Amino acid sequence: MKIAKHVLIGPVIVLVVWLLVSELKLIDAFFLPTPRETITELVKLFVEGTIMKDMLFTLQRMGIAFFIAGVMGIPLGLLLGSSRKLYESFEFVIDFFRSIPATAMFPLFTLVFGIEDRSKIAVTAFAAGLIIIFNTAYGVMHTKKSRTLAVRLMGATRLHIFRFVSFWETLPQIFVGLRTALSLSLVIIIVTEMFIGTYVGLGRRIIDFQYIYNIKGMYAVILLTGILGYLINVIFIMVEKRLLHWTEK
């Protein structure tokens, strides 16, 4: 994959600013290690092996939550989007829950699902699912009428129209929802890992390192989380471009 040079400008500026601020000791070195120290610490965490387990647990929780959100969100979105009246009946509920930060719902979910992984996965699936439902329904409602009419004239039933037109027309918007939901899933899982009920996970590691003042370790795990989120997004975009080859033409 070829990367255009200008894409690197932003990351290089951030790195240079970080380097200058830390090397010139504009912020206390204890609270802001240099990029080199942070990367060295990250390599050390990988060599020792502890961070791999944290990463795998976080990714597993995120994967399960995202899967549940997709499996429930896409069909529900398709159903709600198929009728404007039906969507409008639930629009308030969706927007209401979308407006509440997922972390505010976490205590409620721990009451229902307990303090272990189930509540973390459930709250993440809930928040990500709402994003997928909203985007999928929006996609269905905004399909091009001309294509539906063209296929209807060929004698297509409602099921045919869904199978040959509406579903495909909705796919780009479904993917917008999935991509947003995927990023959100990682964020919520990391935050809920910081709260309660686990001894393993990237969120747990960040908060533990902060408690014991291992600031270099804390920065290293934050950096790793950012890299993970970015890579997941890049892989998703690559899959999306391959599957939805017609969208940018």
Added chain:
Amino acid sequence: MTIAIAVKNLSKHFGKEVLFQNLSFQIKKGEIVAFIGPNGCGKTTLLNILSGLTEKSEGAWEIKEGKPERLSYIFQNYRDSLLPWRTNYKNMALPLELQNVQEKQIEKQINEIQGIFEEKIALQNYPYQLSGGQQQIVAFARALVNKPQVLFIDEPFSALDYKNNLLLRKHLQQYYTHYKPTILIITHNIEEAVHLANKIVIFSEKPARIVDIVENRQAYPRTVAFLRSRKYTKVREQVLSAFQKVAGI
């Protein structure tokens, strides 16, 4: 001669706005009829009513010759009526697929229809990989693949350059001379109407009524040379005079 389409006292209004009222006419089997009239006089709505896409307000109409599955419609905006996620072959095959035609038969019919068009289309490519003219050929081929007995065409050449416009007129005549369907075509272009139709119906401004019907009994296929002939000029003059009265210019 057998009547293919009969329209009696047909009216369409949107609220208090009357688009047309008490329209009555008959179209004979195997005729090409062109509708000409000012913008907004309801030509497309009339076509949509006859094809079953829009509800009439009052009156009656009947397609006397032609089964519903042997009725095709070619839309003005071919880009928005083709399905970009399907290959050109799959786009052409869709009407037959909806009628559960066997794959071998589909292949045979697509080859047959491709024979009419001189330009060979890369069937395994997608519509977005084709030029505008080629995309319109795919749209035509899709409409003709099930050998329609009645064909509705809404301004099919308006988005094409003159060369492709003439080429498609030629292809349409090839299909017509071979299969003799009844064709109803909407156009804003008097040249297209006189070139293709053997009856040209001129509509007035809204609320639309039929101002004149010009007969154009020339043999098919009508080549480009026909556009230089006296017969062409004579019919064109008649249509232009009628249109001038309608437009008040």
